[in-house]
Amino acid sequence: MDFTRTLSYPALPDEVAAMCLDEAYSHLRASKAGMSEVEVSTRGTTVTTTIVVPTQNIPQIALMRLPEGARPxxxxxxxxxxxxxxxxxxxxxxxxxxxxxxARAESVLRPTGQTATLREMTGQVHVRVPLFGPRIETQVLDRLDVLLRAEVDCATEWLARPAL
Known part of the structure; x- marks a missing residue:
């Protein structure tokens, strides 16, 4: 299922990119989303965040495919x-x-005015479950929208911090 989203940040693109590449920001973003078991690593301009997700945040039909003893x-x-x-x-x-x-997406950070940035995202969500895939994809996109709203709130808080 394809999706397009636009996010707005109260800072210029260089500041937004620096934030996105900051491990501390990735920890804060996960924490604000209610995730407590988080590992973040950075290699160059790539940040990898591994999160153990509470089972109540995963559609039941998807949980049925999880191997016994595995955590989402x-x-x-x-x-x-x-x-x-x-x-x-x-x-x-x-x-x-x-x-x-x-899920996969591509983004572009575009300056808007003197102090703001738009992040234009286009991507796809794929769920490989016969008959139920499209329904789960819709649920995943609904959850993505909640997370993106939290992302903007978290980014606004992060970007408003005094410079160190």
């Missing part, structure tokens, strides 16, 4: 780079080990 885990990978056009371009992926769910 998300692996989020964000990669950012400045393009030849001078804009920041990002790729985002979500993988759920042992589950038939994945």
């Amino acid at each position: 885990t998300l692996v989020l990978t964000d990669t950012w780079a400045r393009g030849e056009d001078g804009l920041w371009h990002g790729t985002f992926s979500v993988e759920v080990p042992h589950m038939p769910v994945e």
Whole structure:
């Protein structure tokens, strides 16, 4: 299922990209989303966040495919780079080990005015469950919308901090 979303940040693209690449921001973002078991690692301009997700946040039909004893885990990978056009371009992926769910998106950070940035996202969510896949994809996108609203709130808080 394809999706397009636009987020607005109260800072210029360089600040937004720096935030997206900051491990402390990734921890805060996961915490604000109610996730407590989080590991973050950075390699160059790629941030990988591994999150153990509470089972109440996973559709029941998807949980049925989880191997016995396994915990639902998300692996989020964000990669950012400045393009030849001078804009920041990002790729985002979500993988759920042992589950038939994945999401991928591409983003562009565009300055708007003197102090703001729009993040234009286009992507796809795929759920490989016969008959139920499209219904679960809709649920995943609904959850994504909740997380993106939390992302903007968290980013606004982060970007408003005094510079160290």
